[in-house]
Amino acid sequence: MNIQKIKSDFPIFKRLINKKPIIYLDSTASSLKPKEVIDAISAYYTEYSVNIFRGVYALSEEATEAYGNARESVSKFIGAALDEVVFVRNATESMNLVANTWGEEHIKEGTSVVTTVMEHHANIVPWQVQTKKHGAELRIIDIDEEGDLKLENLDKLIDKKTVLLAITHMSNVLGTINPVKDLIKKAKSINPNIVVLVDAAQSVPHMKVDVADLGCDFLVFSGHKMLGPTGTGILWGKLHLFEEMPPYQYGGDMIKEVGLYSSTYKNPPHKFEAGTPHIAGGIGLGAAVAYLTKIGMENIRQHEIEITRYALNKLNEIDGIKIFGPKKAQDKGGVIAFVMEGIHPHDLAQILNEDNICVRSGHHCAMPLHKKLGLIASTRASFYIYNDEGDVDALIEGIKKAIKIFK
Amino acid sequence: MDSLYRDYILDHYRHPQNFGTLENPDGASEEVNELCGDRIKMQIKFRISNFEFRIKDVKFYGEGCAIMIASASMLTEKVKGLKEDEIMKLNTDSVLEILGIELTPNRIKCAVLPLEALQKSLILAKKKRK
Numbered sequence: 001m002n003i004q005k006i007k008s009d010f011p012i013f014k015r016l017i018n019k020k021p022i023i024y025l026d027s028t029a030s031s032l033k034p035k036e037v038i039d040a041i042s043a044y045y046t047e048y049s050v051n052i053f054r055g056v057y058a059l060s061e062e063a064t065e066a067y068g069n070a071r072e073s074v075s076k077f078i079g080a081a082l083d084e085v086v087f088v089r090n091a092t093e094s095m096n097l098v099a100n101t102w103g104e105e106h107i108k109e110g111t112s113v114v115t116t117v118m119e120h121h122a123n124i125v126p127w128q129v130q131t132k133k134h135g136a137e138l139r140i141i142d143i144d145e146e147g148d149l150k151l152e153n154l155d156k157l158i159d160k161k162t163v164l165l166a167i168t169h170m171s172n173v174l175g176t177i178n179p180v181k182d183l184i185k186k187a188k189s190i191n192p193n194i195v196v197l198v199d200a201a202q203s204v205p206h207m208k209v210d211v212a213d214l215g216c217d218f219l220v221f222s223g224h225k226m227l228g229p230t231g232t233g234i235l236w237g238k239l240h241l242f243e244e245m246p247p248y249q250y251g252g253d254m255i256k257e258v259g260l261y262s263s264t265y266k267n268p269p270h271k272f273e274a275g276t277p278h279i280a281g282g283i284g285l286g287a288a289v290a291y292l293t294k295i296g297m298e299n300i301r302q303h304e305i306e307i308t309r310y311a312l313n314k315l316n317e318i319d320g321i322k323i324f325g326p327k328k329a330q331d332k333g334g335v336i337a338f339v340m341e342g343i344h345p346h347d348l349a350q351i352l353n354e355d356n357i358c359v360r361s362g363h364h365c366a367m368p369l370h371k372k373l374g375l376i377a378s379t380r381a382s383f384y385i386y387n388d389e390g391d392v393d394a395l396i397e398g399i400k401k402a403i404k405i406f407k
Numbered sequence: 408m409d410s411l412y413r414d415y416i417l418d419h420y421r422h423p424q425n426f427g428t429l430e431n432p433d434g435a436s437e438e439v440n441e442l443c444g445d446r447i448k449m450q451i452k453f454r455i456s457n458f459e460f461r462i463k464d465v466k467f468y469g470e471g472c473a474i475m476i477a478s479a480s481m482l483t484e485k486v487k488g489l490k491e492d493e494i495m496k497l498n499t500d501s502v503l504e505i506l507g508i509e510l511t512p513n514r515i516k517c518a519v520l521p522l523e524a525l526q527k528s529l530i531l532a533k534k535k536r537k
Contacts, residue, residue: 344472346443346517350411362443376444376470405412406473 001295001303003388009034009291010386023357023394028172028202028335028364028382030224033288037227040287044280051276053253067279070286071269074234077289078219079210084242086235086269087282091201092122094220094235095166097272098197099126101245102218106163106195109135113164114157114187116141116149116178117372118171121365123199127166141167143372147174147325151183158190165196169203169214173366173380174325175308175332177203184215195241201225205384206304206333208297211236223281228288232281235272242268249274300385304334307383311336311392318399324373334383337364340399343406345379351405352398359395411508412473420473425483427466434532437469438524440516445471447479449524451532460491465525472517474510479521481505491529497522 007013010032015022024032044066050057052064075085088094107113107130115124117140131138139157142150158165165187170177184196197218203209205226211219218241223232237245247254247265254274256264265271292300309329315321320341326332340348345361352359360380363370370376381395432450439446447469454463465486467479485505486494502518503510510518 344445346445346472346514347412347474350514354410367444370444376446405410406417 001299001385003303003386006295007386007388009036011035011038013386017356020356023355023391025381025383025387025391025395026358026360027205027225027384027387028380029360030230031205031227031384032386033229033284034227034291036291037229037284037287041229041280041284044283049280052279063279066283066286067277070282070289073286073289073293077293078204078234078236079212080236081239083268084211084236084239086237086242086272087277088233088235088272089231089278090224090233091199091220091222092233094218094233095122095126095197095199097235097248098218098220098237099130101248101272102195102241103127103130103164105244105246107131107134107136108163111161111163112137112139112159113166114139114141114162115166116168117143118147118149118174118176118366118369119166119168120172120199120201121367122201123166123168123197124368127164136163140368143174143176143369146327147171147176149176149178149183151179151186154183154186155190158187158194160191160193162187162191162194165194166199167196168199168201169209170200170206170333170335171325171366171369172202172335173337173364173369173378175335175337176325177331177333180216181214188215202333202335205292206297207301217241223285223288226285226288227291228285229278229281231278232285234285237268239268242272245272247274248272251275253277295385303385304383305329307387307389307392308332308334308336310389311381311383311395314392314396315399318396318403320403321399324378334387335380336382337378337380339375339378340402343402345377347406348379348399348402351402352395355394355398355401357394357398411510411514413508416473416477416506416508419477419480423467423476423480425466425480426468428468429464429466432466432528434528434530434535436524436527436531438520438527440471440475440520442513442516443472445469445475445517445520447471447475447520447524449479449483449521449528451525451528453532462486462489462494467521467524471520474506474514474517475520478502478506478518482521482525486525491533494529495526497526 048062050059195217198216200221204221219236224230251274323338349361429450435450437448452464453460
């Protein structure tokens with residue numbers, strides 16, 4: 001991978017703030033966008049900015065085709081069938097869609113939902129609400145010192161009455177890559193009827209993910225973390241589940257036939273896509289998938305292992321640092337959360353910002369995990385295709401500067 | 408951009424004034440910064456002179472960044488002896504003036520949290536009196 005060449009594909013890197021370049025280490029929150037994606041969005045608005053599925057005129061046909069192609073690109077990217085890919089606003093909306101349709105019908109008194117302590121709030125709060133509402137039980141898989149899931153007692157947490165296992169593929173704080181494929185096998189051997197939802201918001205942008213290979217029932221991710229536009233997300237689900245589920249929202253685009261007093265609905269995925277969708281966003285996401293495919297997901301994963309290894313080595317040399325999550329780069333994604341003795345994460349991020357080094361400080365939408373780690377907040381640096389060793393070196397220099405200020 | 412971390416800010420962070428707790432406070436309130444989870448607890452004691460309530464003692468306790476701790480430290484120094492309504496009149500600008508630095512919107516909350524906790528503890532104390 002030629003990182004300099006990739007960097008040149010991202011117009012934002014031409015920008016200087018206070019005459020200094022941008023060192024972007026927050027792709028776990030949102031990725032930057034390459035010119036291809038920006039151009040695809042711009043082309044829609046400039047050349048064929050009309051609604052889809054409606055007109056028989058050439059422009060509408062063109063927009064419909066482009067939006068359909070985007071769905072096809074996304075479905076191929078994750079090894080899915082075309083009618084199993086629903087466009088939503090973000091991964092959070094995917095969870096809420098499942099919680100409010102499938103969850104509403106299956107989470108009942110006496111049942112349980114199992115999730116983990118390392119989830120993003122999006123994969124825990126909807127389940128708290130649904131289990132409370134229906135008198136079901138929410139059970140939590142804990143982690144060990146290394147930040148790996150404790151799976152010895154899985155058969156105590158999952159039983160015949162467990163309807164859902166909602167689990168992240170990759171922690172957005174620890175970077176832990178969960179053994180989701182094995183875990184699903186084990187869960188389904190305990191309870192063949194369990195439905196498994198995988199939060200792939202951190203994995204799909206960074207490694208090859210194939211829904212059939214994983215063996216899950218739902219898989220969700222966001223477009224904006226994988227070079228695509230904000231306001232785009234994907235819910236993938238098995239067709240038979242989608243067919244049984246009631247619609248999520250009602251109105252235009254999702255109906256087959258409307259009478260005055262009752263209506264029938266389209267088949268999946270359209271049944272879950274009420275109203276005019278984010279057409280430009282979908283097309284932009286299609287362009288992002290094309291860009292990632294061109295680079296190759298195996299290459300991306302390899303690059304991130306290498307840069308994470310480099311960063312872990314350098315960071316570990318700093319006195320007073322504590323790094324969370326798996327110790328080896330190959331066991332984790334390109335995410336490093338840490339705390340510095342005597343320097344609050346906010347203050348560290350502020351000092352790094354003086355040199356345009358963009359890191360995240362706070363709880364990263366994972367308050368239960370931070371509580372488990374005994375922290376209020378941490379600093380998180382994360383890597384993607386446009387990061388190189390120079391970015392890591394800048395981070396190290398920035399941390400040393402903060403140490404000097406706070407010593 | 409000038410560094411926020413001037414020497415006096417760092418001094419207050421390292422050695423905060425009025426850090427700790429009060430026994431039998433007249434009012435107390437705890438506030439959380441939902442952006443980062445930082446929290447601060449303010450406790451106050453009054454003295455009454457000329458039929459007016461004035462701050463006799465104030466202490467704060469909590470975990471936070473340098474900006475929050477320095478703000479709490481400098482604010483609590485400033486408000487001792489002030490009347491209730493004088494404290495209720497303080498706002499974001501007064502806090503920034505006390506701190507003597509400029510902050511970006513994302514950091515303003517860190518600086519203002521101690522004032523919010525202080526004003527809430529006054530309101531709660533007033534309710535308790537009624």
